[in-house]
Amino acid sequence: MITIEALHNFPKIERKCNLGAEIIRTIKNEEFNIRDNDILCIASKLISKSEGLFVDLNSxxxxxxxxxxxQQIPRKDPRLIQIIIDQTGDKSGKELQISNNFVGGWLSNGLFLTSAGVDKIDADTAIILPKNCDEIAKKISDDIFDHLKVRVAIIITDSDGRIDKKGATQVAIGLYGISGLRKSQYQDKTNVETICDMLAASAGLLMGQTGKMLPIVKIHGIDYVFDKSATIRDAVN
Structure with a gap:
């Protein structure tokens, strides 16, 4: 049986900190049951805050x-647009895709994300994504193993929209321990699924959007082989 469960009463993170230590402390305090090969999905905004990746819009x-x-997307603060451009690494803006009120950006790791992963968290502050979420996922997994002796996979998720659909879903932007792809064979055809995004979206059922305060979700019961070499790049074209 596959189960999805949120870690409750996780402290509000507003500044740079040791996120692995905070997760371990909350797991202990809540007597949250985790086992080998469970998967922890962690919201990217929590990762960014713990890394101190705040940007002062006034700067x-x-x-x-x-x-x-x-002029094309007047709802977006021009300072925020500048940060979005900066995250793509192309000052010309050619790595952005704009349609009506949608703006998306290609990152250097090959991911395409709404607003290039940039979020405005208050009138004067934005937050950006870490450059390497895979490394952060590995560190969190290693910290949990060192302190709790449980080996879990980590998927870092981000809220993402699409041009053709309203609203948002969750996608994977970093991982450790589980391949981003699931392959199966039927007769002479190989089927490939982006399992990391399927799991991220499943976690999103409980995570919700800003304000729900459930940034960490455990998925139990997925059959997979723990893979220390897995990275998000394996799932990117």
């Missing part, structure tokens, strides 16, 4: 490219 001077794009 941002929008370029002419950002100001021009602001």
């Amino acid at each position: 941002i001077n929008p370029s002419q490219v950002a100001l021009r794009l602001h």
Whole structure:
């Protein structure tokens, strides 16, 4: 049986901290049962806050490219647009895709995310994604093993929208311990599923969006082989 369960009463993270230690402390305090080969899905905003990846919008001077794009998407603060451009690594804005009120960006690791993974958390502050979520996922998994002697896979998830659909879902942007792809054979055909996104979306059923305060979700009962070499790049074109 596959079960999905949120870790409750996790402390609100507002500054850089040792996230692995906070997770372990909460698991102990809540007597949260985790076992080998469980999968912990962790919201990217929690990761970013624990890494201290805050950006003061008042320090941002929008370029002419950002100001021009602001004319297309006036709901977006031009300073925020500049940060989105910066996250793609292309100052020309060519790594962005804009359609009506949607803006998405290609990151250097090959992922395409709404607003290039940039979130505005208050009037003067934005938050960006870490450069390597796989490394962070590995560190958290190793910390849990060192302190609790349980080997779990980690999937870092991000809220993401699509041009063709309303609302948002959850996708994987970093992982450790579980392959991003699941392959199966039927007759002479090989089927490939993006299992990391399927699991991220499943966790999203409990995580919800901003304000629900359930940033860590455990998935139990998935049959997989623990893979220390797995990275999100395996699932990216």
